[in-house]
Amino acid sequence: MEYIAYLHKDRDSDFGVSFPDFPGCVTAGKTLEEAQRMAAEALALHIAGMVEDGEAVPEPSSLDALADDPARKNAVAVLVSIEPPAERRVRINITTQENQLKMIDKLAGRAGLTRSAYMVQSALSQFKSRMPKKRVSVSRRSTPFKGRKVVK
Numbered sequence: 331m332e333y334i335a336y337l338h339k340d341r342d343s344d345f346g347v348s349f350p351d352f353p354g355c356v357t358a359g360k361t362l363e364e365a366q367r368m369a370a371e372a373l374a375l376h377i378a379g380m381v382e383d384g385e386a387v388p389e390p391s392s393l394d395a396l397a398d399d400p401a402r403k404n405a406v407a408v409l410v411s412i413e414p415p416a417e418r419r420v421r422i423n424i425t426t427q428e429n430q431l432k433m434i435d436k437l438a439g440r441a442g443l444t445r446s447a448y449m450v451q452s453a454l455s456q457f458k459s460r461m462p463k464k465r466v467s468v469s470r471r472s473t474p475f476k477g478r479k480v481v482k
Contacts, residue, residue: 336405
């Protein structure tokens with residue numbers, strides 16, 4: 331994703347960076363290169379915090395939409411590229427028999443996965459096997475217990 335950042339330079343100061351789509355997200359750098367690098371880092375951290383707090387991340391504004399933005403006065407607009415934010419994770423609780431949990435942990439360990447990752451991968455592989463036309467890609471690994479019976 332590319333967001334617009336404004337680079338500001340006042341006499342006797344570093345290069346300041348602000349984001350019209352993210353009021354309050356600011357950073358600075360001694361050089362233009364440092365300011366641009368710091369801008370990407372600041373924006374990524376700001377967005378990660380929004381995602382963690384359950385806030386909606388705005389779509390990037392276009393240059394045309396910001397043509398009359400008063401904050402752009404005496405600033406240079408640059409594009410800052412960042413990776414799209416990861417989808418928010420949700421914690422769940424399940425109930426199972428102790429021996430089933432031990433088996434899941436053993437199989438997860440053999441697959442080199444955490445318990446959570448293993449359970450999600452296993453559930454989605456079942457979904458994928460029932461959906462022949464549209465596939466959902468979860469992992470490049472095959473199901474670690476293919477051909478084995480799972481304790482129910």
